Amino acid sequence: MSFDVDVRKRLGGHLIEARFVAPAGLTLLSGPSGAGKTSVLNMMAGLLRPDEGHVTIAGDMLFDAAKAIDRPAYRRRLGYVFQDGRLFPHLRVRANLLYGYRLALPEDRWMSLEEVVVFLGIEHLLIRWPHSLSGGEAQRVAIGRALLSGARALLMDEPLASIDPARRNEIIDVILRIRDELGLPIVYVTHNPAEADRLATHRVEISPSFL
Numbered sequence: 669m670s671f672d673v674d675v676r677k678r679l680g681g682h683l684i685e686a687r688f689v690a691p692a693g694l695t696l697l698s699g700p701s702g703a704g705k706t707s708v709l710n711m712m713a714g715l716l717r718p719d720e721g722h723v724t725i726a727g728d729m730l731f732d733a734a735k736a737i738d739r740p741a742y743r744r745r746l747g748y749v750f751q752d753g754r755l756f757p758h759l760r761v762r763a764n765l766l767y768g769y770r771l772a773l774p775e776d777r778w779m780s781l782e783e784v785v786v787f788l789g790i791e792h793l794l795i796r797w798p799h800s801l802s803g804g805e806a807q808r809v810a811i812g813r814a815l816l817s818g819a820r821a822l823l824m825d826e827p828l829a830s831i832d833p834a835r836r837n838e839i840i841d842v843i844l845r846i847r848d849e850l851g852l853p854i855v856y857v858t859h860n861p862a863e864a865d866r867l868a869t870h871r872v873e874i875s876p877s878f879l
């Protein structure tokens with residue numbers, strides 16, 4: 669399973685462009701602040717519409733400007749993990765985890781709630797409210813929610829940035845297990861070189877360009 673990305677988008681005074689293949693493993697998007705890394709993830713996820721190009725995963729066309737194909741985000745089967753978790757504050761952890769699971773087609777679900785809970789070690793958190801979780805706990809739940817949505821790949825935008833540095837290794841271990849045990853392709857953004865060195869199997873440079 670691999671991504672094939674070739675996108676261009678004019679945004680403000682910038683031209684954001686990226687062309688790469690992201691195979692199984694963890695592909696790091698690097699580049700200076702403002703180069704367009706988050707925008708590229710958003711174009712892959714279906715949250716930002718490219719002006720030109722295409723996005724496919726395992727040969728499945730998610731976006732193709734020339735053919736007017738633009739699959740909505742909720743039908744792309746990609747899990748998106750943000751810097752701040754973005755859990756639903758009015759739902760307990762269990763309901764947060766099951767949110768995407770209930771929306772996924774039965775044939776697209778490949779992990780059960782029990783499997784995800786064991787994989788991430790979050791059984792003790794199930795009845796908690798998001799506001800009571802530490803940064804690392806919230807991020808585990810956000811990853812669990814992404815896995816349960818039937819995701820066939822993960823997009824992660826600085827997922828460790830709001831976690832206490834002393835707890836970051838625990839989440840890095842979780843991401844390594846997703847990469848190696850579950851074999852899910854991951855496209856990842858971080859500014860932290862040590863984190864990148866531990867996680868990345870492939871690297872793609874996103875270069876800034878101005879109109």
Ligand SMILES: Nc1ncnc2c1ncn2[C@@H]1O[C@H](COP(=O)(O)OP(=O)(O)OP(=O)(O)O)[C@@H](O)[C@H]1O
Binds near residue numbers: 684700702703706
């Ligand atoms: N909605 C928007 N309207 C206009 N310009 C935008 C918009 N969203 C982003 N941009 C600009 O597009 C460029 C790329 O932004 P993006 O957040 O993708 O970069 P990035 O590489 O992820 O940056 P960082 O590393 O700082 O998070 C930036 O210059 C940003 O100001």
